[in-house]
Amino acid sequence: MADKYPHHQIEPKWQQYWDENKTFRAVDFSEKPKYYILDMFPYPSGAGLHVGHPEGYTATDILARYMRMRGYNVLHPMGWDAFGLPAEQYAIETGVHPSKKTAENIATFKRQIKSLGFSYDWDREINTTDEKYYKWTQWIFLKLFEKGLAYEAEVPVNWCPALGTVLANEEVIDGKSERGGHPVVRKPMRQWMLKITAYADRLLEDLDEVEWPDSIKEMQRNWIGRSEGANVHFHIPAIDKSITVFTTRPDTLWGATYMVLAPEHPLVESLTTPEQKEAVRSYQNQAGLKSDLDRTDLAKEKTGVFTGNHAINPVNGGKIPIWISDYVLMSYGTGAIMAVPAHDERDYAFAKKFDLPILEVVSGGNISREAFTEIEDGVMVNSATPDGRFSINGLKPSQAIVKTIQWLENEGKGKGAVQYRLRDWLFSRQRYWGEPIPVLHTDDDGVIPLNDSDLPLTLPVLEKIKPTGTGESPLANAKEWVRVVDPESGKVYRRETNTMPQWAGSCWYYLRYLDPDNDKKGWSAEKEKYWMPVDLYVGGAEHAVLHLLYARFWHKVLYDLGYVSTKEPFQRLINQGIILGEDGDKMSKSRGNVINPDDVVREYGADTLRMYEMFMGPLERAKPWSTKGIEGIFRFVNRIWRYFVSEHGELQHLSDVMAPNEETLRQVHGTIKKVTEDLENKSFNTAISQLMILNNHFRTLDTVPRESFEIFTLLLSPFAPHLAEELWQLLGHDQTLAYEDWPKYDEVYLIENTIRLAVQVNGKLRDTFDISSEASKADILAKAKSLEKISRHIKGKAILKEIVVPKKLVNFVVK
RNA sequence: GCCGUGGUGGCGGAAUUGGUAGACGCGCUGGAUUUAGGAUCCAGUCUCCUCCGGAGGUGCAGGUUCGAUUCCUGUCCGCGGCACCA
Numbered sequence: 001m002a003d004k005y006p007h008h009q010i011e012p013k014w015q016q017y018w019d020e021n022k023t024f025r026a027v028d029f030s031e032k033p034k035y036y037i038l039d040m041f042p043y044p045s046g047a048g049l050h051v052g053h054p055e056g057y058t059a060t061d062i063l064a065r066y067m068r069m070r071g072y073n074v075l076h077p078m079g080w081d082a083f084g085l086p087a088e089q090y091a092i093e094t095g096v097h098p099s100k101k102t103a104e105n106i107a108t109f110k111r112q113i114k115s116l117g118f119s120y121d122w123d124r125e126i127n128t129t130d131e132k133y134y135k136w137t138q139w140i141f142l143k144l145f146e147k148g149l150a151y152e153a154e155v156p157v158n159w160c161p162a163l164g165t166v167l168a169n170e171e172v173i174d175g176k177s178e179r180g181g182h183p184v185v186r187k188p189m190r191q192w193m194l195k196i197t198a199y200a201d202r203l204l205e206d207l208d209e210v211e212w213p214d215s216i217k218e219m220q221r222n223w224i225g226r227s228e229g230a231n232v233h234f235h236i237p238a239i240d241k242s243i244t245v246f247t248t249r250p251d252t253l254w255g256a257t258y259m260v261l262a263p264e265h266p267l268v269e270s271l272t273t274p275e276q277k278e279a280v281r282s283y284q285n286q287a288g289l290k291s292d293l294d295r296t297d298l299a300k301e302k303t304g305v306f307t308g309n310h311a312i313n314p315v316n317g318g319k320i321p322i323w324i325s326d327y328v329l330m331s332y333g334t335g336a337i338m339a340v341p342a343h344d345e346r347d348y349a350f351a352k353k354f355d356l357p358i359l360e361v362v363s364g365g366n367i368s369r370e371a372f373t374e375i376e377d378g379v380m381v382n383s384a385t386p387d388g389r390f391s392i393n394g395l396k397p398s399q400a401i402v403k404t405i406q407w408l409e410n411e412g413k414g415k416g417a418v419q420y421r422l423r424d425w426l427f428s429r430q431r432y433w434g435e436p437i438p439v440l441h442t443d444d445d446g447v448i449p450l451n452d453s454d455l456p457l458t459l460p461v462l463e464k465i466k467p468t469g470t471g472e473s474p475l476a477n478a479k480e481w482v483r484v485v486d487p488e489s490g491k492v493y494r495r496e497t498n499t500m501p502q503w504a505g506s507c508w509y510y511l512r513y514l515d516p517d518n519d520k521k522g523w524s525a526e527k528e529k530y531w532m533p534v535d536l537y538v539g540g541a542e543h544a545v546l547h548l549l550y551a552r553f554w555h556k557v558l559y560d561l562g563y564v565s566t567k568e569p570f571q572r573l574i575n576q577g578i579i580l581g582e583d584g585d586k587m588s589k590s591r592g593n594v595i596n597p598d599d600v601v602r603e604y605g606a607d608t609l610r611m612y613e614m615f616m617g618p619l620e621r622a623k624p625w626s627t628k629g630i631e632g633i634f635r636f637v638n639r640i641w642r643y644f645v646s647e648h649g650e651l652q653h654l655s656d657v658m659a660p661n662e663e664t665l666r667q668v669h670g671t672i673k674k675v676t677e678d679l680e681n682k683s684f685n686t687a688i689s690q691l692m693i694l695n696n697h698f699r700t701l702d703t704v705p706r707e708s709f710e711i712f713t714l715l716l717s718p719f720a721p722h723l724a725e726e727l728w729q730l731l732g733h734d735q736t737l738a739y740e741d742w743p744k745y746d747e748v749y750l751i752e753n754t755i756r757l758a759v760q761v762n763g764k765l766r767d768t769f770d771i772s773s774e775a776s777k778a779d780i781l782a783k784a785k786s787l788e789k790i791s792r793h794i795k796g797k798a799i800l801k802e803i804v805v806p807k808k809l810v811n812f813v814v815k
Numbered sequence: 816g817c818c819g820u821g822g823u824g825g826c827g828g829a830a831u832u833g834g835u836a837g838a839c840g841c842g843c844u845g846g847a848u849u850u851a852g853g854a855u856c857c858a859g860u861c862u863c864c865u866c867c868g869g870a871g872g873u874g875c876a877g878g879u880u881c882g883a884u885u886c887c888u889g890u891c892c893g894c895g896g897c898a899c900c901a
Contacts, residue, residue, distance in 0.1 A: 004854095215819045219896060222818060227900075247901060260901090302899085327899045337901045345816095346899055421900055541895070615840070617828055621821080622894075629827060632840045635855095642855090686829070689839035696839095758835040763882040765835055789868095801881060808834050813881045 005641035007605025011722040015117055023736050024064075024076065024119040028514075028527050032073040036531050037064050038510055038570075040539025040547070041079045041126075043502070044105035045086060049112040050587065051595045051613070051625065056538045056576040058610045059619050059684065061118045063536065065718035066679050068119075069742040075531055076119060077513040079126035080106050084502045088433040088474075089163075091465045098433040098465070102129055112597060116606045117721050119738070124516045128505030129433075133512060135456035136522035137504050138438040140554060143561060145439070145449050149195045152447065155426065159187035164467025165430045166191075189471060192428035192437060192498060196553045200224050200420045202567075203552055212573040213620070216544045223545045225421025230405045232338065232414035234259060234311040236322070239271050243311060243322075246333035246419050249343060249375075250408060251392060251400035253315045254383040255361035256338040257351070259322045260304065262330040263287040271322065273308030280305050280324060287326045302327060302350040313338075314413040316386055325350065333419050342367045362397055375401070425550065427501060432465050432474040434499030440484055441494045448493065457495075473497045506547055507554040510534055510569060525563075533566045541575040548573070574682060577622040579613070584624045595625050607720035608634045614684035614719065636692055637723060640716075643699055644709065644727065651730050653704055660705040665749040667697045668708045672745035675715050684719075691716055706731070711743045758809035759784045761793040777804050784810045 018024060037060050042053060064076040082105075087098035106127065113120075126133055144150045158167040162182035166189060177184055196203075204224050207217045229248035236243060245259065261268055263284045272280045283305040304325030311322055320338075327346055328337050341351035341358040348371035351358050358367055363381045365372020372378065375397040383400070384391035390407050392400040408414030428437065438450040438457045450457060460481035465474050475497040476482060484493040508522070514531050515523040548570070555569040580586060581593025588594065600609045612633040616623040646652045660668065671694040678687035694712055698704045710731060717724035717737050728737040755773045757780065759766055767789040771780060781802055784790055794814050801813035 215895085218819055222897065225900065229901080245901080249901080329900070332900045339901085344901070346901075419900075544896075615827085623827070626827065626841070628841050636840085685827090686839080689829080692839055756835085760835085760882070763880090768835065803834090803881060805834055809882090811834080811881055
């Protein structure tokens with residue numbers, strides 16, 4: 001009995017070989033077609049790699065290796081998204097500087113990733129915390145600033161007193177901080193914002209140009225949330241001002257029986273009547289105390305207060321009461337709505353609660369029971385101007401919308417408008433461990449951007465990183481760094497102490513890989529033209545919206561400025577599903593179901609881990625880990641090894657002279673076909689199962705023709721590269737197989753002389769039989785009828801129909 | 816609530832221009848080998864029945880069809896995202 005596959009020797013041996021020979025270096029500019037295949041780079045956490053990381057990395061690695069063998073010039077890089085809160089929190093707790101902790105974490109991640117044998121071009125490794133990298137992150141910020149896309153604003157932010165910092169919405173879960181679970185309150189603060197809303201339409205439209213999963217595109221569309229409608233002006237005689245509302249249903253203007261303002265609306269103060277002042281103020285206070293979440297939580301029951309004042313409905317002169325309620329958000333539209341209770345569910349609920357009139361203007365529903373919101377089924381009624389000169393009665397709502405907008409525009413009472421759910425991007429963080437924002441502030445609140453030549457603006461080394469407690473970044477503690485004196489004028493400036501969010505570095509890293517050592521530019525135009533766009537981008541679905549939207553936004557800005565040549569950065573996208581614990585739950589330390597890839601590599605080797613992660617099921621789906629399952633793959637690897645390699649380390653069961661027989665040729669070429677097609681479709685699990693089938697076939701042969709085994713080795717190599725390289729060397733080759741031609745199949749060998757047909761009677765399977773693939777329809781029917789099991793079922797019955805599906809089945813319909 | 820996505824043996828999963836449901840792997844059962852265990856190898860393994868033959872079966876209920884995991888209608892459940900967006 002031969003030994004087990006000695007992965008402890010073989011895997012490090014080939015990893016070293018690939019390193020020393022720079023086997024996977026991507027060459028800029030080549031006659032070969034290019035293929036840029038990218039992984040979402042990891043945040044190197046202190047916990048190290050978990051088995052979820054290698055899932056996507058293995059998929060891209062298999063494809064990268066496959067594409068090299070298909071003759072492509074492949075760019076497949078890896079790097080580190082290394083800024084972020086955890087290292088800063090760690091520094092605050094332990095006093096260890098984030099740069100030190102980050103370097104350690106990166107070293108661990110790199111060792112772990114390298115132990116899996118991925119074919120990255122390590123010469124292009126990047127690190128977002130490297131000043132040579134973030135110099136260019138800052139440079140892009142200056143471009144955004146020059147274009148007027150970066151601005152400062154007082155905005156209410158999620159202030160977490162315990163962390164002494166402001167959190168992004170995505171870092172707040174259930175009103176508590178994601179890290180630590182501390183309470184979070186809203187507090188207005190001066191912040192940097194990026195005007196992503198200026199690109200809303202293009203971010204939406206260009207989704208049509210990329211090959212992404214529909215679900216991700218849909219999520220981005222929903223996030224952008226474009227809706228068409230009209231802004232309509234309502235006059236308020238008491239204060240002689242008008243309030244503009246946004247509505248998607250201008251057709252229902254005649255049914256607007258009241259108006260609602262957000263409690264924070266600036267006109268609330270002036271239009272509230274003295275009698276209502278008290279009630280309004282107390283409602284405003286209540287609403288102000290609630291976080292957004294509380295407001296939506298308590299939304300089941302509508303609340304609100306009458307301001308005492310009225311507005312004039314512009315279409316019919318009707319006097320309608322103005323209320324305030326927190327179901328109207330200041331942050332969307334104009335912070336004011338016209339309420340049409342008959343045709344809007346929220347308005348309906350509010351009107352019922354406060355006994356406000358409900359007026360039907362679209363017939364077809366039953367407004368005594370519920371709001372009728374259909375815009376295709378239904379007919380406009382009660383909708384004409386008092387003088388009768390304009391009417392939409394009798395129209396479908398969808399037509400009435402268009403007509404009403406035209407009329408509003410002609411009358412100067414409103415205008416067609418588009419609203420987005422998307423908000424501008426809150427871009428500053430009150431943190432130390434991030435890219436410094438390269439601007440100076442003057443005494444009089446002026447902002448002066450740094451010159452390109454002043455970049456990078458590096459982080460000062462702080463002896464101790466601690467929150468200022470005021471909400472400012474710990475950088476504010478670096479007094480000498482903050483104070484800048486102009487040597488010529490002697491003027492004193494204050495540096496910006498906010499830093500950029502973690503998203504910043506990941507918004508353009510795919511460009512830095514193209515030209516990682518360039519210190520004159522972020523990347524060269526020629527290299528960008530050669531390599532972009534990213535042909536395939538693989539990562540977790542948790543980045544479906546934010547990272548991908550932010551990166552697309554930056555890319556479009558760079559496109560407008562002429563720095564990149566493609567409208568979209570990522571042509572194709574695949575989201576890998578998460579790997580669950582053996583118990584089917586999400587892996588987490590608290591559940592104790594975490595699998596450490598180091599343990600798996602030690603016990604089974606990298607080839608087994610790689611193949612198991614691919615064999616578990618379709619890449620996109622969530623799948624539970626199974627220790628028994630990985631042993632099955634380990635057996636497969638060992639069966640290959642033991643059958644073909646003797647205990648003396650020499651090949652066996654092979655023949656140089658024997659030609660493959662018909663069956664072996666069919667199996668080998670069928671496998672080439674199946675594996676190739678599966679790789680094109682990213683169906684790694686079925687490709688591996690086909691390799692198993694071929695290996696099972698080999699093991700039924702005493703002697704396997706060498707040429708057949710060589711093909712098997714090449715087909716196996718993207719999946720289990722260490723094992724394949726070793727076999728390739730044993731087969732007598734003195735160079736890596738990484739650039740061997742991918743095997744081609746010949747249809748000739750796939751033709752079967754005899755085929756097995758199924759025979760059904762009334763659609764039920766009754767028997768099967770073998771017949772020449774060339775047999776005529778008549779022969780097939782005759783033979784089928786002659787089968788004992790068939791004649792039994794058709795005897796004495798009338799055959800109504802005889803169906804022959806070529807190469808598949810025969811079906812008799814009898815009665 | 817809305818949007819997206821999925822539901823197939825004991826388990827992971829395979830098969831959709833509609834054509835033999837359960838490939839491959841795990842687990843399980845039996846056998847070989849072994850002092851024994853492990854490892855390895857061979858065979859079997861959707862369920863049920865009156866078992867050389869039948870019946871049922873892809874979340875559930877219907878429909879279209881000679882034939883449905885695949886198409887259509889309704890419905891239930893899991894997962895992900897959004898959540899008063901006017």
